[in-house]
Amino acid sequence: MRIAPVNAPFSPNVQALFDRLPASWSPPFKLFTVLARDERLLLRFTGSAVSYLEPSHVTVRQREVLLLRVTARCRCAYEWGMRVHYFAEQAGLSDAEVYVSVHGDADDANWQPDDKLLVRLADELHDTVSISDELWTDLRTAFSEEAVIQLLMMAGYYRTVATIANALRLPLEPQVGRPFPPKARPA
Amino acid sequence: MRIDPLTPPYSQEVQAQFDQLPPSWQPPFAHFTVLARDPRLLRAYRLGSVAYLEPSHLSIRQREVFLLRVTGRCRNAFEWCLRAHYFADDAGMTEPQLSASVYGSADDACWQTNDRMLIRLADELHDTATISDALWAELDGRLSDEAILQLILLAGHYRTNAYVSIGLQVPVDPRVKRPFPAP
Numbered sequence: 001m002r003i004a005p006v007n008a009p010f011s012p013n014v015q016a017l018f019d020r021l022p023a024s025w026s027p028p029f030k031l032f033t034v035l036a037r038d039e040r041l042l043l044r045f046t047g048s049a050v051s052y053l054e055p056s057h058v059t060v061r062q063r064e065v066l067l068l069r070v071t072a073r074c075r076c077a078y079e080w081g082m083r084v085h086y087f088a089e090q091a092g093l094s095d096a097e098v099y100v101s102v103h104g105d106a107d108d109a110n111w112q113p114d115d116k117l118l119v120r121l122a123d124e125l126h127d128t129v130s131i132s133d134e135l136w137t138d139l140r141t142a143f144s145e146e147a148v149i150q151l152l153m154m155a156g157y158y159r160t161v162a163t164i165a166n167a168l169r170l171p172l173e174p175q176v177g178r179p180f181p182p183k184a185r186p187a
Numbered sequence: 188m189r190i191d192p193l194t195p196p197y198s199q200e201v202q203a204q205f206d207q208l209p210p211s212w213q214p215p216f217a218h219f220t221v222l223a224r225d226p227r228l229l230r231a232y233r234l235g236s237v238a239y240l241e242p243s244h245l246s247i248r249q250r251e252v253f254l255l256r257v258t259g260r261c262r263n264a265f266e267w268c269l270r271a272h273y274f275a276d277d278a279g280m281t282e283p284q285l286s287a288s289v290y291g292s293a294d295d296a297c298w299q300t301n302d303r304m305l306i307r308l309a310d311e312l313h314d315t316a317t318i319s320d321a322l323w324a325e326l327d328g329r330l331s332d333e334a335i336l337q338l339i340l341l342a343g344h345y346r347t348n349a350y351v352s353i354g355l356q357v358p359v360d361p362r363v364k365r366p367f368p369a370p
Contacts, residue, residue, distance in 0.1 A: 003332045048235030074316040129261045131354045145190045152350040160343025166317035
């Protein structure tokens with residue numbers, strides 16, 4: 001790692017945050033413990049996630065298709081692998097879908113119709129920082145206005161996650177991290 | 188705009204959030220009033236900014252050179268114009284620097300030595316979502332670890348701003364005194 005994370009014992013505010021995280025996220029990820037060098041950075045960062053709103057404007061599947069694609073396009077195995085570990089099963093994502101989130105595109109036959117829209121959104125934002133008129137029309141047919149805003153904020157937030165992990169060279173988390181699948185040879 | 192913002196009178200919850208904005212930002216900018224359609228989204232978005240920490244790990248000059256470049260590279264006219272309006276003078280930005288923040292490069296003669304590293308950082312994060320060994324060697328030692336973390340979070344937050352502002356086609360605020368530079 002390029003910057004050393006903070007080790008326990010943590011400050012009271014940081015410990016209180018870690019106590020609120022799901023038990024399965026313990027011990028706290030290095031993504032969090034490195035930001036804890038200034039607890040204001042950590043608390044603002046974690047407080048600005050809109051991925052786990054209850055109720056949410058998007059389903060777990062919609063969220064995870066978008067976020068696997070966002071993190072894969074950023075070449076961030078650190079966050080991509082943890083999303084697969086924690087959420088792929090709940091999101092109903094097959095091994096083939098997980099694979100094409102990294103190595104496929106929106107037209108891949110493995111995606112369901114709604115998935116394609118989310119992959120296109122992640123790709124357009126990654127490549128152009130905008131949304132074409134054609135994609136906008138399709139998005140508004142499938143999603144509420146609030147859902148679109150939530151998707152945009154999540155795409156931005158997980159690019160931030162990916163940038164932290166990439167730029168600081170965070171190693172995969174033990175047990176719950178996994179690398180990208182190798183690219184298969186064409187049949 | 189592709190999605191209608193809220194208009195006053197606002198709910199108590201939304202008004203309470205707007206009341207926390209600086210007086211010079213009133214009435215609230217359109218990216219805030221559109222995010223306010225779900226106050227949880229507005230709250231999360233506002234929390235995500237580490238631009239105005241007191242004390243900060245960055246000078247105003249460092250922050251603004253960096254954010255003009257981040258927003259400039261995104262072609263985020265909405266936010267670039269707000270930054271130029273509110274902060275360019277305090278940050279000592281010249282007209283050539285404002286223009287170069289959008290269309291120039293880190294090597295342009297107009298930049299001060301210390302600006303160049305920030306332009307390169309914004310560019311690498313925009314183009315690659317990571318930091319090369321060469322640039323890291325330069326950052327490490329000239330900026331504190333915490334300053335680097337703050338810069339990475341700033342780049343991310345203002346990319347999110349671009350997704351909202353450009354994605355929803357939020358128009359440039361009519362109050363700003365400088366237009367987005369022409370190519």
